[in-house]
Amino acid sequence: MGVKVNGTVAAGWESVREEFADFVAAEPHSPEAQLAVHHEGRRVVDLWAGEDTGGDTLSGVFSITKGAAHLVVALLVQDGVLEWDRPVSAYWPQFTGDGKERLTLRQLLSHQSGLINIPEGFDYDEIADDALIASRLAGAKPYWEPGTAYGYHAFVIGALTGEVVRRATGRSVQELYEERVRAPYGLDLYMGLPASEEGRWKPVLEMLPTPEQLAEQAAGGPPPQLLAVAFNGHREPPMDLVAxxxxxRTRxxxxxxxxxxxSARGIAGLYAAAIGEVDGRPALLAADTAAEVAKLHAxxxxxxTAEPDHFGLGFEQQPAVGPQAFGHSGAAGALGFADPATGIAYGYTRRRFGFPGGAALENGxxxxxVLKVAVLKVARAR
Known part of the structure; x- marks a missing residue:
């Protein structure tokens, strides 16, 4: 018996439910997945499937967090509190040495600092503590000269940008996110899970690859040299992403x-608020700010990771969606994005870690x- 698909779709969006159901039915193990989509500020898709996952289930969403954190940074730039092209050291004087003092906030947000980790790595308690990470990286030697290359700062970028926020405002990025974004919109996407929500939390589940997937992984060759460093896998013992x-402490x-x-609802709600009116509130991001964070910067x-042409400002580009789209993926398979051109805000999660990691293949x-329906609706409205 296959895994049941639950939830609702608005009229005209039935094809998205069919696609979701087809994917779930083909999975050898229950993905424990959620899918939510907003169109022009209205939720039109709200689906979930799994033996132990509901529509309001909360779980770890990995680097989806970067989108929430860097939405706060973009808001502070709009406010004039931060400047894209001001040196990080102007806010954070201890951020110096080996060329770090010349690195701008724009370059930091596009993963150009070279501070992907420290040689000894971080343990589980440390990697959850942004202030500790920032203090250790401030005087650390970068893995390349800042501003000359870019590479994914997987587990430290939020600590670095968050320290800039703290120096400029006296508040943590988590506090500002809660105050300006999560609470006003009632989003189920928490940077620090309240005790009151623990009952809805479910753990991320280990990947259960098929023999074919294991063979594919083995045939892929060795990973890039710095990949283990950035993902805190160079320490002993290597950090396990699911753990x-x-x-x-992460929660x-x-x-x-x-x-x-x-949840997927929280992710889609975040991106809906970023680009459009929600419940009478104007979009969080002005059109020119949204265009700037979406633009290729590296x-x-x-x-x-060896991936090409990857980053805007704190967000990943979304070439499969369109040139105006911006968002971020998460290691277990999650994806969130906004597309101002179509009015789409997309949120997807899976608790079962997907193969091979990163935005799960079914997101394609x-x-x-989703875009097929949205484009058709835009065409009809003209």
């Missing part, structure tokens, strides 16, 4: 790189199904 997501502190707990290959077909 990190499920660690009590408690909500580290800004990869520590949020949330062309060429990523020194950590789900995104295509």
């Amino acid at each position: 990190h997501a499920n660690h009590p 408690e502190l909500g580290p800004a790189s990869a520590g949020a707990m949330g 062309p060429g290959p990523d020194a950590v 077909r789900l995104t295509a199904a």
